[in-house]
Amino acid sequence: MTLRPSLLLAPLCALAPAARVQEGVTQERVQSAFVEVRAAVESALAFAPAALELRFVEPAAVAERITAENLPMVRLRQSDPAKAEAEARSLGFALSQFAFAKYAWSTHELLVVTDRWEEQAEQLGRPEMCDDATLRAVLVHELMHARDDAEHGIASLLLHASTSDAAVAANALLEGHAQFEARRVCARAGWSAGFDTYTTAIGALPESAGELDEVSRTMLRVQSATIAAAYNQGERFVAALFEAGGAELVARAFREPPADGDTIFHPEWYLDPTKRPRVLYDAEPALDLVAARYPEETWSSQRASLQQAQVEAALALLPTETVANVVRTLRAARVIVQKPQVAPDSKMVVVALMEFEDEAAARAYLDAARHLGELKAERMKTGSLRITDRRRTELDRPACSGYLERLHLKVGPTDVEVVALDAARGPLVAECVFSGEPIEDEALAAFAGELLDAARPIAAPAPR
Numbered sequence: 001m002t003l004r005p006s007l008l009l010a011p012l013c014a015l016a017p018a019a020r021v022q023e024g025v026t027q028e029r030v031q032s033a034f035v036e037v038r039a040a041v042e043s044a045l046a047f048a049p050a051a052l053e054l055r056f057v058e059p060a061a062v063a064e065r066i067t068a069e070n071l072p073m074v075r076l077r078q079s080d081p082a083k084a085e086a087e088a089r090s091l092g093f094a095l096s097q098f099a100f101a102k103y104a105w106s107t108h109e110l111l112v113v114t115d116r117w118e119e120q121a122e123q124l125g126r127p128e129m130c131d132d133a134t135l136r137a138v139l140v141h142e143l144m145h146a147r148d149d150a151e152h153g154i155a156s157l158l159l160h161a162s163t164s165d166a167a168v169a170a171n172a173l174l175e176g177h178a179q180f181e182a183r184r185v186c187a188r189a190g191w192s193a194g195f196d197t198y199t200t201a202i203g204a205l206p207e208s209a210g211e212l213d214e215v216s217r218t219m220l221r222v223q224s225a226t227i228a229a230a231y232n233q234g235e236r237f238v239a240a241l242f243e244a245g246g247a248e249l250v251a252r253a254f255r256e257p258p259a260d261g262d263t264i265f266h267p268e269w270y271l272d273p274t275k276r277p278r279v280l281y282d283a284e285p286a287l288d289l290v291a292a293r294y295p296e297e298t299w300s301s302q303r304a305s306l307q308q309a310q311v312e313a314a315l316a317l318l319p320t321e322t323v324a325n326v327v328r329t330l331r332a333a334r335v336i337v338q339k340p341q342v343a344p345d346s347k348m349v350v351v352a353l354m355e356f357e358d359e360a361a362a363r364a365y366l367d368a369a370r371h372l373g374e375l376k377a378e379r380m381k382t383g384s385l386r387i388t389d390r391r392r393t394e395l396d397r398p399a400c401s402g403y404l405e406r407l408h409l410k411v412g413p414t415d416v417e418v419v420a421l422d423a424a425r426g427p428l429v430a431e432c433v434f435s436g437e438p439i440e441d442e443a444l445a446a447f448a449g450e451l452l453d454a455a456r457p458i459a460a461p462a463p464r
Helices: 005-008 025-047 059-077 081-096 116-125 132-152 153-156 164-189 194-199 207-211 214-255 262-267 267-271 284-292 306-315 319-327 359-379 441-452
Strands: 053-057 101-102 109-112 297-303 330-340 348-356 385-396 403-409 415-426 428-435
Touching: 025 053, 025 132, 059 081, 059 101, 059 153, 059 164, 059 348, 081 403, 109 132, 109 194, 109 428, 132 164, 132 194, 153 164, 153 359, 164 194, 164 214, 164 297, 194 359, 207 330, 214 262, 214 267, 214 306, 214 359, 214 385, 262 267, 262 306, 262 441, 284 330, 284 348, 284 441, 319 330, 319 359, 348 359, 359 385, 359 415, 359 428, 385 415, 385 428, 385 441, 403 441, 415 441, 428 441
Parallel strands: 053 109
Antiparallel strands: 101 109, 297 330, 330 348, 348 428, 385 403, 403 415, 415 428
């Protein structure tokens, strides 16, 4: 058994104490709000989606629609049809666990799950989620998606997102622009309080998340930060573009979307690509080494770049200044996750290759990782997931330096062995976690050296 981050996409809200909603979200209330919202949007933006249908559905219908709309994009980066469908279905199910309103661009429908809306409000302890102003603000946000679809074509945008990084950027552009426009419409209509209510709820952790074990809590923080970044950082990205070049520059972003999530955090890189710090190493050959260890016929493999919000959330136990220094000096971070197709909960291998601005920054990260490990170990002495044995070995070799930890965990009645390694050479850090997948210390240390060897220097561009 291992812990799967995908499981924590689902019911964040189920952890929180219930707060009774004073007035339920009925179909009649939503229909009345929809009429007002359409009028407000038409008045503010001269947009009236004639073909948009309001439908009240169950979560399964939302899951099916998310699956269908994301499958073509997943196929761009996953050539195996069965794996692509499984990934799209996993995403659809996970998001349907907390989605209570969604614009379905493929059918031009606004799907609403009234029970889920109330459930979210109660479980998150935010009864104001069901207030009239919040109902209207949420519907405004969804109508902004309909407007973007009519003006820019959501399908076209997503079908250009051929990598996971591009998909992250496209999602942030969509959610950010919807937030940017919805904020202005809601201010004009007097629904700003409702806009703030649902915006602050995005990615918020319930207080009872503190009752989770540290591993699950970290995964929850990372997942919540990922969701929130699409809306919050996405809106800041769009606002920066609008300030620099107005609606035309924003429209250009839909035609020529940013290539990755890092650009969403740094709109100045989109405005002037020369301002982006140059990455000196190509991590893909190192990730190829990882993938080659596990036959694609029996293992699933996913690659992605770590976003700033994910790094910050993963390091949240550390002092704020330490986290800020890691984020400031981190130039690039690529990660690969390997899981068996049969019994994917049984084991997992995660390898990240990170490039920092210099060797000192890489070694500072190793120090931060050591400190983080101590903090986690202290918190995991007791609980449903606890460390029963821990052994750290320092590494100081010509190929790399760092440390290796071998942990024995108790997950309910199950024993799990986890081997983790952080090793640096120059500005590069290789970070490996083998959960439920056996590997000897010497073999892992040698593999880390191979990963660092495989990172390919990128030639500097020729002077003009």
